[in-house]
Amino acid sequence: MALKVFDLQCEHSHIFEGWFGSHEDYDAQQARGLVTCPVCGSASITKRLSAPRLNVAHLHAPAARPAVPSNASDAEKMAALQAVVMRQVRAVLRNTENVGPRFAEEARRIHEGDADDRPIRGTATPEERASLAEDGIDVMAVPDFLDDERLQ
Structure with a gap:
């Protein structure tokens, strides 16, 4: 199953990824208060503008991740760092x-x-x-x- 990956942000400006089966799945989980910030636990979450991505990595060989440009804003650098951490945590979970x-x-x-x-x-x-x-x-x-x- 392909998952939709959304860039999300809490009311405290923590940026993180959310993986959902569909837009409707995100909306349903959000309505039930299940979407929370992994940093502070806030349930006040908004979707950020992002390029659409599908989690179909299992269909392709691993590719190198592009580096964050040196002129990226602090928020973009934080988002990239949080995304890396979330991928690593999920990788650990898959291997346990x-x-x-x-x-x-x-x-x-x-x-x-x-x-x-x-x-x-x-x-x-x-x-x-x-x-x-x-x-x-x-x-x-x-x-x-x-x-x-x-x-x-």
Whole structure:
């Protein structure tokens, strides 16, 4: 399925990409308050003027990304940086096993050598994350809206 990629901006001027199945999908998610800024969590989001893009990278060989021109505005440089970060986060998510609510248990099993060492993701309460950190198990919270599996 080809996804539409929109440049979005929150009320605090954070610029980020949003990936949607269609314009209607964006409108529906926006109306339900599901489109939020990944930086500050604001739900006051607007679409920015941008060239239309479709996420069809799976149809082509990887291409080099053009560098941001040195005369680009600070907002354009920030948008480019945010886009790179969002692509990297999504790449990490695509290359992990979703263990769902068993995340804390599975992370502990991997740390203790009782399960295969592999990249995982899932859900954990703040208390579970704190307990893992106390035991020297590094975890990072990532907003679940970045998980493309959740949107399918």
